[in-house]
Amino acid sequence: MFDRAQWVLAGMSIALSVQLSQPVAAVVPVGKVVQxxxxxxxxxxQKVYEEAEKxxxxxxxxxxxxxxVKLEEALKLYREAGDRGGEATTLMGIGNVYSSLGEKQKALEYYSQSLSLRRAVGDRSGEAVTLTNIGQAYSEVGEKQKALEYFSQSLPLFRAVGSRGGEAAALNNIGLVYSDLGEKQKALEYYSQSLPLRRAVGDRSGEAVTLTNLGNVY
Incomplete structure (x- = not known):
């Protein structure tokens, strides 16, 4: 079997980047103290998160x-700040680390918490990536139908936010699951949809992976 480097966020970083807060003014009105x-x-x-990423x-x-340990510390700080976006990103980051350690069930617990927050704050891009990570975890523990369910949910979200790279990855991941399920023709259909998108966005690494997957099926 070929190295499956085609998953979204495959070890590139702990999670989606966290947006830095705006600088605080030198003189803060009394009403802004809590803020x-x-x-x-x-x-x-954010600083603790960056230490964790290193x-x-x-x-x-x-x-x-x-x-x-660092991410749990960052999580506490984001919660204190009421920063639900940062909290969601950190939860996904913890899930990714547990996944790297082979603790897939723990990873799924954190991904599920992250997914709820992504949806609550309307972060459709983050939701799509979290769905992808959940799908990957289910695939790696052999629950292919579950994986297919989550990858399929991520696809329309990537399209909705205009992420052609994410769309290409989702199509590729769906193809991979169909291949694992023995549905080779379905796999070819999805790989064939992914390939032109990889080329359109200039993702040569992703293009190589999808070509490899097509070759593997043939």
Whole structure:
């Protein structure tokens, strides 16, 4: 079997990047004190998150465990700040680290929490990526129908937000599941839809993966 490097967010980073908060003014009106404290908490959370990402990139089991500790710290700070977007990203990040450690059920727990928040704040792009990560986890534990369900949910969301790269990845991932299920013709249909999108966005690495997947089916 070929190396399956085609998954979205396959080890590239812990999760989607967190947007930095706006700088705090030098003089803050009394009515803005709570808001300032929340902004400071978000900024502190961002710094801790970045420390976690550096540990994650080291890839050792010890570093990954350290990343979880840092991410849990960031999660607490985001919650204190009332930053639900940062909270959702961090939950997904924790899930990704557990996935890297092979603890797929733990990963799914955190992904599910992240997904609820993504939907609550209307982050459709983040929702699509989280659905993809859930699909990947289910695929890796052998629950192919579940994986197909989540990848299929991500596809219209990537299209809705205009992410052609995400759409191409979703089509490719759906094709992979159909291939694993033995439905080779269905796999070819989805790979064939993914390929022109990979080329259109200039994703040569993704194009190579999809070509490999097509060759593998043939």
């Amino acid at each position: 300032t404290a929340q902004t400071n908490s978000s900024e502190a959370a 540990l994650y990139q080291q890839g050792t089991a010890e570093a990954l465990r350290g990343a979880i």
